[in-house]
Amino acid sequence: MKRVWVDRDKCLGCKTCELQCAVERNSTSKRLALAVHEDPRPAARVGVFGPTGSSFPLQCRHCQDAVCLMACPSGAMQRDPEKGTTFVAQDKCRGCWMCVMSCPFGAVIPSAQFKTAMKCDACMNMEEAACVASCPTGALVYGEEDAYVKVLAAKRGRIAAYVSSIPGSPQAQAMGLDFSKEGK
Amino acid sequence: MYIVIGQGIAGSTAATMLRKQDPHTPVAVITNELHYVYSRIDLPDIIAGKYEPAASVLRTAEDFAKAGIECLMGETAVALLRDEKAVLLSSGRRFQYDKLLLATGSLPVVPPVPGAGAPGVYSLWTLQQAGEIFDATGKARSAVVVGAGLIGLKTALALKKRGLNVTVIEKLPRLLPRQLDDEASDMLAESVREEGVEILVGMGVDAISVDSGAVSGVNAGGRVFPADLVVMAIGVKPNIGLAVAAGIETGRGITVDEFQRTSDPDVYAAGDAAETLDPLTGDRTIPASWPVAVAQGRIAASSMAGGRATYDGMVAMNAVEIGGMPLVSIGDIEGRTGDEVLVERRNGAYRKVVIRDGKIRGVLFLGEIRQAGVIGSLISRRVEIAEVERLTSPHFSYADLIAV
Ligand SMILES: Cc1cc2nc3c(=O)[nH]c(=O)nc-3n(C[C@H](O)[C@H](O)[C@H](O)COP(=O)(O)OP(=O)(O)OC[C@H]3O[C@@H](n4cnc5c(N)ncnc54)[C@H](O)[C@@H]3O)c2cc1C
Ligand code: SF4
Ligand code: SF4
Secondary structure (H helix, E strand, O other): OEEEEEOHHHOOOOOHHHHHHHHHHHOOOOOHHHHOOOOOOOOOOOEEEOOOOOOEEEOOOOOOOOHHHHHOOOOOEEEOOOOOOEEEOHHHOOOOOHHHHHOOOOOOEEEOOOOEEEOOOOOOOOOOOHHHHHOOOOOEEEEEHHHHHHHHHHOOOOOOOEEOOOOOOOOOOOOOEEOOOOOO | OEEEEOOOHHHHHHHHHHHHHOOOOOEEEEOOOOOOEEOHHHHHHHHHOOOOHHHHEEEOHHHHHHOOEEEEOOOOEEEEEOOOOEEEEOOOOEEEOOEEEEOOOEEEOOOOOOOOOOOOEEEOOOHHHHHHHHHHHOOOOEEEEEOOOHHHHHHHHHHHHOOOEEEEEOOOOOOOOOOOOHHHHHHHHHHHHHOOOEEEOOOOEEEEEEEOOEEEEEEEOOEEEEOOEEEEOOOEEEOOHHHHHOOOOEOOOEEOOOOOEOOOOOEEEOHHHEEEEOOOOOOEEOOOOHHHHHHHHHHHHHHHOOOOOOOOOOOOEEEEEEOOEEEEEEEOOOOOOOOEEEEEEEOOEEEEEEEEOOEEEEEEEEOOOOOHHHHHHHHHHOOEOOOOHHHHOOOOOHHHHHOO
C-alpha cells in the first residue's frame, strides 16, 4: 500500500508541511496569507513534534489493523477499499472521540470548532499529498512500503525512523517501530 | 450452521467475520430488535431531535442478506437446548447450530424503588426506548434523570435541548464515578450546569411518586422533585439469562476464556455480555464498551471458525464529550497510595497521569484530549517510563517515544 513515509534525518523541524496541510486541506481561502486570518484557524493534520534536531513529522499511519476503525461507533472512520487509506467521513462523525482515545500515534485531531475528528487521509483525492509536495528537504516521501524500505537500506548507516505497518491492534501490543530495518 | 444471538456490534461484527473466514457454512443472526443495526451512541442525539433515527443505521437486514447472512429480526431466543445443539425462538421456530455465539449485550438496571415501573419512567438502551422518550418529551415539562453516568448525563442534556427542566440525581458523590476523579467531576458539573441542567450528587432516590397512574415526581433526600418524565440511568448489567438457564458458567457476565469460549466448547460469548480477564489487574471484568465488543466479536468469529487468535484484554477506557467538554479516561485514574500522580491544569483543561512502579496506569484528560491515545497505549504495553515530566504537557507526542 502506498503511504507517506518519513525520513527523520532530513526533517529540520521547519513545519512547512503543517502550514501547507492547514492551508490546502483546512482553510476556506486555500492561501496562506488569508488562511492565517481565518476563524476557526485552519488546523493541520500533520504535526511536527519533538525537539529541534530530532523533530519528526507525524500523521496517520493508515495502519493495517487500525484501532480507530474498531473504536468508531458511527461508521465515520472508514478505509478506502482500493487505496487502503483510512479517512473520516465528516457527515457521519459524532465527535465521540473514541478514535482520539484509541490511536497510539496521536494522529486524530479533535476539532473543537466542528466537533468532528480530523486526520490525514494522505490527500487521497489529490494528485500529491500537500505535505509531501511542500517539504523542502524531501523528508516526506510518498510511495510503496517496499520501495521505501529499499531506500532506507541504501542509506545504510543513517538512522531513519519508519513506523511498521501493523501497530494498532490490541493483540499486536499497540505499536511497532523499526529503526529503518537497515543492516538486517 | 453458525448462529449468532444479538445484532449489536459484537454480533454483527462476528457474523461478518464468520462469513469471511468460513464462506461455506451458513450464518444466521437472531435478534429481538425490530430495527437495523444502529449505533447506540446516537440515541441521546435522537432524543434531542438532532438526528432522525435513520441517521444511526449501520447495517440493515438487506445489507446482511447481501453479505450472505440471514438476519431474523423481532425474534427472541427463548431457550438454548445444548443437548440437542439447538436454539428455540419465541415464534416456536428451532435452529440447529454447530457453533453458537451469545452476543446478547447489556440490559439497563432498574433500581428496586417503589414506583419504578410506573408509566413515564424510562430506561435508555434501544432505539425503541429512544423513540418513546422522544415522544414523551412532546408533553412533558420537567424530567429527572437518575444516575450521572455517561448515558444519564447525555440524556439529561438531550432532554434539556427539548426544552424540559432537567435534574440529574446521583447517589455517589460525583459525576461519571468510574471515569472521573473529584476535581474533574467538579469541572464537568460546572459545564453541565451552564447548559441549564440541575445536578445533585450524593443523593439516593427513595421512591417514584405516582399520581393518577403516571409518574409525578421523584422522592430523594427528603424532597420531592416534580417530574412527568423519569429516565433511570444507574447502569447496565450483562444480559445473561439465556446462558444461566442453559447451565453455562457465569459470573456477573458469561465467563469466557481468551478464545471467547464459554464453559460449553460449542458456545461462545462476546461484547457486553461476556466476562473476561483484565490484563492489568488479573481480575475478571466486563469492559462493556464499543471497541471491546468489536474486538471480542472478531476473536469469537475466528475461534468459531477454527482459528487460534486470542483476546488479550483491553484496559477500561472511555471517551465522550459532555456539555462541550471533551474527555478521555483510561485505566486506573484514581491511583493508590504510593503512586506518582502528575497533574497539569492549563487554560481550563485538566490532564492527569497515574504512574505505578515506573509504568503508566491511568490517564484522565478533560478539556484538552489530544495525544491521549499515545499515552493510553503505553498502559497496555506496560512500558517503563524514564522521563515523566512531559507526559501531561500539551506538547507531548509520539515523537517523545521515539526520540533517541
Ligand atoms: C446512549 C449510549 C451511549 C453509549 N456511549 C458509548 C461510548 O461513548 N463509548 C462506548 O464504548 N460505548 C458506549 N455505549 C455502550 C455501547 O453501545 C455498548 O458497549 C455496545 O453497544 C455493546 O455491544 P454488544 O453487541 O455487546 O451488545 P448490545 O448492543 O446490547 O446488543 C445485544 C443485542 O442482542 C439482542 N438480544 C439479547 N438477548 C436476546 C435474545 N434472547 N434473543 C434475541 N436477541 C437478543 C439485543 O436486543 C441487542 O440487540 C453507549 C451506550 C448507550 C446506550
Ligand atoms: S490508529 Fe491512528 S495511525 Fe492508525 S490508521 Fe487509525 S488514525 Fe491512523
Ligand atoms: S470522533 Fe468521529 S471518527 Fe472518531 S470515533 Fe467518534 S464518530 Fe468515529
